[in-house]
Structures are given as structure tokens and as C-alpha cells.
Amino acid sequence: MYELTINLKPETKTPLYEQIYGYIKEEIRRGRISSGERLPSTRALSRHLDVSRSTVELAYEQLLSEGYIESQPYRGYFVSQIEGLYRIERQTPAKTPPAGGESRKYLYDFTPNGVDLNSFPYNTWRKLARESLGEDRAELFRLGCPQGDPGLRNAISSYLHQARGVECLPEQIIVGAGNDYLMMLLCAVIGTDHKVALENPTYKQAYRLFANLSCEVCTVDMDEKGMIVEELERSGADIAFVMPSHQYPLGTVMPIRRRMDLLGWAEKKEGRYIIEDDYDSEFRYKGKPIPALQGYDRNGKVIYIGTFSKSIAPAIRMSYLVLPEPVYEIYRERCGFISSTVSRVDQMILCKFIEEGYYERHLNKMRALYRSRHDTLLAELKKLGGGLNISGENAGVHLLLHFKDGRSEEELIHLAAESGVKVYGLSGYYVDCPRDTDETVILLGYANMSEEKIREAAGLLRKAWCR
């Protein structure tokens, strides 16, 4: 029998039973009470320590339930076999990765991935959040439909129909927490036994995602109309990932003829699909919005993906898939049980935001705002003059500048940086080695820059680049 003299501190916040439990556990862990040893009975220990018997019982029960001691009927409590099991040294902790390594400070940043967040309708959003949290409360915190709430899917479906010419029923829509997640889900649905062809250059996040999800990936070159279908055919891919309405980063709009060719490619073989990423079609400054490829698809070949990241804010984490019927069937069977990744409060806020007309108004406001930035930047860039072509205008939130004066991308970026302006090179968007070309292309995004800043930064660029 082991004599346990525990220095109890009744004045502290730790309950007495926990002090007893903690003491014995520590003794066992340090090997000061060895395995097989019998502990004093609860009665004996309670007398010894002058505490109630139930206090000791509670401590023993805790030790029992954690496996430090075992009880033997009619015999008492014994220390379990646990020596040598506890860690002696602590593993070296994982390090925080260095924060980007970017040390230079820029006065102006023409990032092509910007979203103007100063225009986010905070008050409306807060109002809708308040409303949503106020009504039908318990219901809202129950787990919802895996595909997303029917109300939100209805709202998205009408929006898609009106604004994008997408033909779908709310049933075909799956709401998810961002494009990355939805691509992961899609891979779980269709499996990773596919070869995915992406445009070159492309949105590299998508490329990395497919590659890291164990799909085979390849790129297919583009001409001025978009992905070259003959090359796609030769690539042996069965999935084509395209951005027909506004290619990123080139800004190419795929004309109707090419779209039909692409659909024709998909129809030629069973199991071929087109993933249409319609990421920023909301922002078009001239002419009408280009209807989505999905709207032309008669044979269930187009998997459509859209997002609210660009049109509202990246951090709200809401995107949606529209699955054609054959893929929807597989989804139901293989992945229909996977819980939704968006909270129902957020879904309700967004649903109200669309249904009550705020989304449309917000889009119109943003379109006007981005358009004037677009116009300002375009006007400023034209002052650069000579030998300089601009492309990708009239839509999206960035422009491309084509230099044919022999200067390298590196040189142009460096000159801009020397003036405190950050610009981006096209080569970063190519997966395969950039094609043989005589031009250098620089991207300028304007979503995050006021017109005044655009004018100032463009002035600096003129000085930096003109010779």
C-alpha cells in the first residue's frame, strides 16, 4: 500500500478532487508509483487527507477513465502498466513560414487580383446579417441541405438565367465555400482518373489544384479566339477547363463559333466535359455581357462554376457549381452526403442580398466604378504612345500592355519598381515555358486604385519606361 501525502490547497480554485487526481497522475507518470502498485482505498485516503470520501472517489474515477489505474473487484485500485510511454522530449515545433519574403515597399500596386473593398455594402450586409440572425433562429443553426439552401439556389438560378443565360434548375446548383473547394468536390465527383486541359496562360491556382488532386494536367495553346480546339483534341484530355467569357489573364472573349467547336469536341466522346469558369463576367464595360457557354450546351457537357468573390468580396467564401444532369447524378450518388461548407447565416444573407435587389445595384455601382478606372487607365496608357499595344480592355479589372521594343519583362518590372510602382508580368501565368514571342506583356490591374492614384502611378510609369 502506497502512502499518499498530498499537499492539498483548499484555498485555490482547483477543486480538491482535481488536486488529488493531478498529484497521483504526476506520481504515476514520473514513475514514483510503479505499475501494479495498489492505491489506498478511497476510505483510507479520505481519512488520511481529511477530505470527503466522494472527493477521493471522483479523483479515482478520473484516473480510471483515463486508464492510469484499474479497479479489481473486491481488491481495490491498482496502477496500470504505463511506463516508458510518455514523451520525454518535445518534438520541434512547426515553424511559421516566412511572410512572403517581399521586402520592397510600393507606393502603387497594379495587382490584377484586386477587388475594391471600400465599396463593399457594409451597412446593407450588416443589416441583412442582423435580420438573418433575428429570424427563425434555431432552424438557421441546424445543418442545412448539402447543396446549399433552396432559397439561395433559387436566387442564384434566376440571376444566372437573366444575367448569364445559364439554363439551370436550382436542383443542379451546389453552393460551396469558394472555387478551390468546389474544384475539390468536383474531383471527388468525377474522380481523378482524368486528363484536364487548361489554357496557356491560365489561372494557375486551378492548374495547381488539379495537379495536386492527382489529375493528369496539360495546357493547350490559345489563339486570339481562345483555346485551340484541334490542339485540345490532340492533347488527349477529356476535361477542358476554360474561361470563355473573359479569359484570365489574356481577357480573350471566345466567339460563338469557337464555343460551338468546343462543345462539338465534348460531344464527340462520352465522358468528355468542359468546365466553364465564369469568374468575372459581371464586369463588362462595352456592349452586352457575353452569355455563358453553358447556355448553348444541349448535351449536358458543361460544368459551370461561378463565384461571388469578385463581384462581392473574396472573403465571403461563396461560389457555386452548376452540374449538367449526368454529372449531377454522379454527385448525388457519390458525394450527395457531404455537408455544405457555407454557414446558413451567410447563405441567408446572400439570398436576401440577391432577392432584395441589392446585388444588382451593387453590380451596377461596381461596374460604373471599375469602368471609370478602366477608362482613366486606358487614357493614361495611351499617353505612353509609340509601339505599345493594349489588350484585354472593355472587361474585367486589368489591362495588358504589349511592348515590342526588346525590353524584357524583368527590366520593365524593375524600372517600375524603382519608381515605387508594382506591375506584373504575363510570363507568370504560363504553365509551360512561354511561347516564342517578340513581345513583352505587362499586366495592370486597377480594381484597387482610385482614379487619382491611377493617374499618379501612370505618370510614374511613363517616366520609368520612356526613354
Added chain:
Amino acid sequence: MYELTINLKPETKTPLYEQIYGYIKEEIRRGRISSGERLPSTRALSRHLDVSRSTVELAYEQLLSEGYIESQPYRGYFVSQIEGLYRIERQTPAKTPPAGGESRKYLYDFTPNGVDLNSFPYNTWRKLARESLGEDRAELFRLGCPQGDPGLRNAISSYLHQARGVECLPEQIIVGAGNDYLMMLLCAVIGTDHKVALENPTYKQAYRLFANLSCEVCTVDMDEKGMIVEELERSGADIAFVMPSHQYPLGTVMPIRRRMDLLGWAEKKEGRYIIEDDYDSEFRYKGKPIPALQGYDRNGKVIYIGTFSKSIAPAIRMSYLVLPEPVYEIYRERCGFISSTVSRVDQMILCKFIEEGYYERHLNKMRALYRSRHDTLLAELKKLGGGLNISGENAGVHLLLHFKDGRSEEELIHLAAESGVKVYGLSGYYVDCPRDTDETVILLGYANMSEEKIREAAGLLRKAWCR
């Protein structure tokens, strides 16, 4: 020129320009104004309708931006070519699946998956939501860290250390939208070239997920201490998915010795890992919470997953992974670029909820609430008497009733249903055919039932089952 006589209603909430826009859009869509047709000039229409010219201009701009009309310099506005662009035949729509097929109405439902949502701290949550949406606004709508906001990860890490004995740095934590998503992410990190062993019976959602993500899966039988490690070894699995602190559905607590054996299994071969699903360890009614297996792991073998679904609400969609260093390194390399699936507003609300002490208070409240339901149910069940064993008590939100009177699960469930009480059979949790056994096990979850309802329902069960 088309004469537009629009019946404007200035007294309604819809702005006049929107009424004009809506009318013309509808006329175009219905083919009553055909493509190529010229619209009246803004001046003419404003006079005709007796509204300001800018109202008409606004309506036309909207129609322009949506592509219903086109402007031709010096000529005016013309209806666009829109027929035939949209598909002619509509594909057969995907059907909504029938809603479960469950037609019987129950007065009482002992679901083991319940969460008491009436106790959700709505006011606090709303207050924190308001605060979060009020501060540092633009920042909050920018895309955050893929692993989750550092503030929230800090809060989770301290909580885990104090409450669960989990040893981790905030850097090792990845916040994600629910366990399903995090398991998908984990499969993307470690690849699907694994054999995953789950307990039998187990949480079937996890089983299906691994299976459908193309992992090889198997089950390993349990004894009263948890997964049998010798069988695990024989199974050839390299990943073990376990719930050591409170197995679902059996409620088994894995004692320290078995935990050490399990860790020993993992350490024996490189590439072996244990996934510890610590889904409801917050609810323990007797003694202290059982520390997590992760806290005993010296060799980076345990991947820990926890969730706020049970402790706060399923619909908030927030769970977290704690990756051991070797897995964290692979995550950084292969998946570190994948965007977070939780909105930053939600992350901030939860962070405040934990840091400002609300979470602890909520847990204590829920623990007390569930404990008295647990005690009530236990007392009621004891009245059933004779030959009936109860297990899984003292933790979680359900109990198991063991019948050894030869009646089948089906019979017992049916008898209960006849009295309006829904109960659940254990067999549904087995992946492989239930083991050869002489007992029938019924699960009773009490999270969603008030004490009064528990007493009423237990009374009905006594009548239904006693003979």
C-alpha cells in the same frame, strides 16, 4: 419606331427607371418587340411617359448593359439579336430527390445526432457579428490566410491545450468549413494511396467519405477498450481513424494502455498515421475530460480533428485540423495555396466568442443542461429493469441500451414507433455485417429533448417494451 405605352406606377417602391427597364425587357423577351427594331429616343420616350430624360436613360443603360438593346452612334437604340441564342429545347431537369421517404410522424425523437439549438447564444452571436462587421471593415473582406486567421488559430490552440491536452502551435492548425471538407483536404495532402482503417461500428459519414475519395477503407473490430491493435496490424492499413475519447456510437473511452499501443503501431512504420476525431469531448459529466491522444504523441503520428458543430451549432461550419510536423510540411507544399473555406467574418465572431470567455460559459451551460438530461434519461431507463444494460453513459449526448431478451432491433424500434417514439438501432453504424452477438442495442440521444419530454417518452417506451 415602336410606341411604348407603359403603365407606370409612381406610388410603388420600384423606381420608375426600373419599371421602364422591366417593361421593355419583358416585351423583348416575349418577342413583342423584335430584334433590329429601333426604340424611341430617350427624349421622345421621356416626353411620352412624362418622366425625366435621365430616368429613361437609366433604363436604356440597364438594357444596354444586359445586352437587350444596342446603341448605334448617331442612329439610336436597337433591339439586339437575342433569339436563337438561348437554347431551344430544354434538357430534362434534374429531379429533387424525394425527401427521405419517411412518412411516419413521431412525438418524440431520440436522435443521437442532436444538438440543442434553443440554447445557442443568439444574442451574443449577434452582438459579436455586429461588432465584427463594424470594425476594420475592408480588411475583413479580403481573402485571409489559407489556414485560417492567426487570431482564431491562437484561440483554438490555447483552448485545445487547456481543455484537451493537445500540444500544438497555432501554425499547425487549419480551420475549415466542417469535418467533411477537412477530410477532403487531408486526402489531398496525404494522397489517396492509403488504406484507412475505421472502428466497427463507426461514424459512417467518415467511412463513406474516405471510400468515395478513392482511399481503400476497411474496418477493425473493437473490444471494450477500443480498436483492437492486433487486428489493425493485420488489416494492412496505414491510417487508423479513431475516436479515443468518446467513440461514436459506442461511447467507449480508450484507456491509456490502448492509446500507447495504438501510438506504438503508428511508430512502427514510416507513413503510418492516426486520425483522432475528437468530435464531442466537450461533454463529459463525470470527472475531468479525457485528454486527447494527440497530447501523448511524441513522433508526429497523430492528426487531430475537432469541430464546433457539436459544441456550438452544426450550421456554423467550423472545424479544425491539427497537423503533426511531417504532415504539415506536405500540406504547405501541396495544398498551402488552397483558399480558406470559412469567411473571415465568421472566423472573427468565433475568435471573439472564444477569447472573451463566451465559449467556456456556453460549454459549461450546455454541459449542465445535457448532464441533467443524461441523468433524467438514465434514471428513467433504470425503471425498465430486468436484463437491461446501459452503456455509453457519463459523456456525449446519447446512451446505449443492451437487450438480451431475444427481441430484434427491428422489433424494438417498431414497438417504440407504434407509441410515437423514434429510437435508433446500433446495426446502422456497422460497416461490415454486425458481429455475431446475443444482444440487441438501441441508441437513445437526448440532446434535443427537455427533461419533461424525456420522462414522457421514457414512459411510453416502458409501456411499449415491457411485457
